[in-house]
Amino acid sequence: MSGLPDSPQQQKSAIVRPGGLLAILGGGQLGRMTAMAARTMGYRVRVMDPEPACPASFVTDETIVGAWDDVAAARRLATGADAVTLEIEQIGVHALSEVARLAPLRPGVEPIRIIQDKTLQKTWLAENGFPVGAFRVVHSEADLHEAVAALGRRVFLKIGRGGYDGRGQARIGFENTPTRAEITEAWNAIGARPAVAEQALDLDCEISVMAARNPAGEVRSYPAARNHHENQILAWSVLPAGVPAELEARAEALAAAIIAKLGIEGLLCVEMFVTRDGQLLINELAPRPHNSYHQSERGCVTSQFEQLVRTTCNLPLGDTALITPAAIVNLLGDVWLGKEPDFAAALAVPGVRLHLYEKHTPRAARKMGHLSATGSTADEALGRVLEARRRL
Numbered sequence: 001m002s003g004l005p006d007s008p009q010q011q012k013s014a015i016v017r018p019g020g021l022l023a024i025l026g027g028g029q030l031g032r033m034t035a036m037a038a039r040t041m042g043y044r045v046r047v048m049d050p051e052p053a054c055p056a057s058f059v060t061d062e063t064i065v066g067a068w069d070d071v072a073a074a075r076r077l078a079t080g081a082d083a084v085t086l087e088i089e090q091i092g093v094h095a096l097s098e099v100a101r102l103a104p105l106r107p108g109v110e111p112i113r114i115i116q117d118k119t120l121q122k123t124w125l126a127e128n129g130f131p132v133g134a135f136r137v138v139h140s141e142a143d144l145h146e147a148v149a150a151l152g153r154r155v156f157l158k159i160g161r162g163g164y165d166g167r168g169q170a171r172i173g174f175e176n177t178p179t180r181a182e183i184t185e186a187w188n189a190i191g192a193r194p195a196v197a198e199q200a201l202d203l204d205c206e207i208s209v210m211a212a213r214n215p216a217g218e219v220r221s222y223p224a225a226r227n228h229h230e231n232q233i234l235a236w237s238v239l240p241a242g243v244p245a246e247l248e249a250r251a252e253a254l255a256a257a258i259i260a261k262l263g264i265e266g267l268l269c270v271e272m273f274v275t276r277d278g279q280l281l282i283n284e285l286a287p288r289p290h291n292s293y294h295q296s297e298r299g300c301v302t303s304q305f306e307q308l309v310r311t312t313c314n315l316p317l318g319d320t321a322l323i324t325p326a327a328i329v330n331l332l333g334d335v336w337l338g339k340e341p342d343f344a345a346a347l348a349v350p351g352v353r354l355h356l357y358e359k360h361t362p363r364a365a366r367k368m369g370h371l372s373a374t375g376s377t378a379d380e381a382l383g384r385v386l387e388a389r390r391r392l
Contacts, residue, residue, distance in 0.1 A: 013215065016082040016313035018042030023081035023103070025074070025095075027054030027063060029357040029367065030087035030289045033297075035060050037305035043313070048077040055357040056087075071095050078102035085266055085312040087288050089116045090162060106215070106312050107266035107287050114262070115285050118196045119160040125282055128261055130254065133273065133281045134199040141187045147197035148172055148183055154200035159190045169232060174200070201281065204274045207241045208292045209255035210304055212320070214311045215265045221252035222300060222320045225292045226378075227271075233365060237292040238327040238382045239299045243274065250280055258285065266311045267304060269293065291330065291367075294355070295381075298372050299326030324374045327381040329389045331369040336362035346388035351375060 016022070022038050024031045027049030035045040035056050047056045048064040057063040066073020069092030078084050078099040085106050096109045114120050119137045126132050136147035138157075148155050155178070159168030170186035172178050206229065210222040226241035227234055241248070251272055259268040269290035271283040289304045297303040302310075302318025310318055335341050343354055356369035371388050375381035 013314070015315060016043075020044070020082035020313070021046060021061075021080060022309070022312055023047070023077045023084040023099075024056065024060075024087055025068075025077065025084065025091050025099070026087035027051070027056035027060070028087060029055050029359075029369075031056035032059055032357060033294075034085070034087060034289060034305045034308050037303065038309045041306070041309055043309065046077060046081065048073055053360070055359060058358050068092055069095055071098050074098050075102065078105075083312045083314075085308060086112070089287055091116075104215075104314075107262075107264040107268075111262040111264045111287055115287050117160045117194075118158055118284070119194050121285055122196050125258075125285075130258060131279070131281050133201050136197045137194070138197050139194050141184060141192065144187050144195075144197060145180065145183055148178055151197060151199040153177055156198045156200060157186050157190060158196045158198065160194040160196065168195075172197075201273055202276045204276045205241075205243070206271065206273055206283070207243060207251060208237075208269055208271045208290065209251045210267060210269045210290060210293045210296070210320075211252075211255035211259040212267050212307045212311055212317050213259045213264055214317055215314045217260075218317050219256045219260055220317045220320045221255045222293065222296060222304070223322050224248055224251045224272075225295070227292050231365070233332070233367075234291045234330055236327060236329040236382065236385065237295060238378045239293075239295050239322055239325060240378055242378055247274065247278075247280060254280070254282070258282075262287075267308050291328075291370075294370055295326035295328045295372055298353070298374050299324050299381075325376070325378040325381045326372060326374045327378070327385045328370045328372045329385040330367055331356075331371065331389070331392070332364070333362035333366035333368050334364050335392055336368065337364065341392040343392070345391040346371060349373070349384050349388040349391065351381070351384050352388045 021044045024047045027047035032055040045060040046062040052065050064077045074095035081103045083104045099105045138144045153173040155172040157170040170189045172186050206227045207224045209224050213219045224241040225237045227237045255270040269286040273281045293304040351373045371385045373384035
């Protein structure tokens with residue numbers, strides 16, 4: 001024996017056993033809840049985040065402070081780690097490559113490079129035969145004018161990199177036939193940067209499916225969740241989605257096919273549109289835990305956070321079956337503005353639990369926590385969290 005440490009290639013097929021060190025790129029609420037699941041399973045956890053007092057910092061062994069494109073910070077994160085995962089896709093490719101040089105990086109570099117830029121992501125989906133609505137990639141204001149003319153009156157404009165929770169988006173033609181001035185205003189509103197122009201669809205509902213894939217190639221999909229957005233931010237989500245069985249099967253199969261095609265080792269949440277004429281079209285991909293599956297902690301055999309630990313550690317995937325209907329409602333910073341929330345009143349609703357992220361500065365539209373509930377039906381679970389939210 002040489003006595004030298006295993007290379008990332010040798011580590012690739014190894015199981016990371018309890019007591020090992022997991023590293024997470026990102027220390028927000030998703031990193032926090034993943035770290036809590038990892039600690040329950042006996043792992044040590046290190047995170048990297050731009051904020052030293054990020055939500056995950058309170059439940060981990062170590063926090064590396066660094067921006068998403070900080071290669072040196074990424075190197076410190078990965079050094080000595082048994083495996084690395086992420087909770088945010090906006091990590092610089094050079095930082096990801098440095099991590100992958102030092103430790104097994106799950107989900108991998110190339111899938112994140114594709115997904116983190118919506119112009120690449122949407123093009124990849126279309127080129128690989130996955131169903132998407134009509135769209136155009138735009139690189140200039142002139143491109144946008146042409147795209148709006150081609151796509152029809154109503155268009156959503158989404159920035160390629162960096163936008164989330166409604167940020168980096170603009171709507172065109174929803175009030176009246178779009179004018180050149182409105183199109184120019186929309187282009188300037190997203191910073192005049194490469195974007196995707198999408199034809200507005202006649203929607204019945206929005207759903208998402210979480211898929212998981214481990215390094216051995218095992219894939220499992222969770223039941224679909226039904227989602228409701230307000231101001232482009234997820235307001236509530238419920239399991240099961242309550243869609244027809246044939247559509248449910250199609251949605252789960254799509255998520256499984258996409259995660260396998262991308263070669264992701266980890267999680268992939270596939271957000272989908274269900275149109276009034278029965279089409280199932282892919283909206284966006286998220287290669288990490290997702291807000292619409294927080295209720296998996298309550299309703300599924302294996303939560304999304306435990307599943308991420310399993311995929312990162314090269315363990316068998318957990319059962320994704322639904323045990324009981326469950327729902328969540330997001331708590332945004334708006335709840336704190338004006339007066340302190342009445343958590344006791346909310347927790348008086350049967351079946352409701354409170355999940356706060358230890359973010360100490362409430363701001364409008366900032367996700368500060370969520371409420372979850374179970375029920376005998378999806379409607380009952382959803383009704384409970386909405387009533388609890390009202391009582392706040």
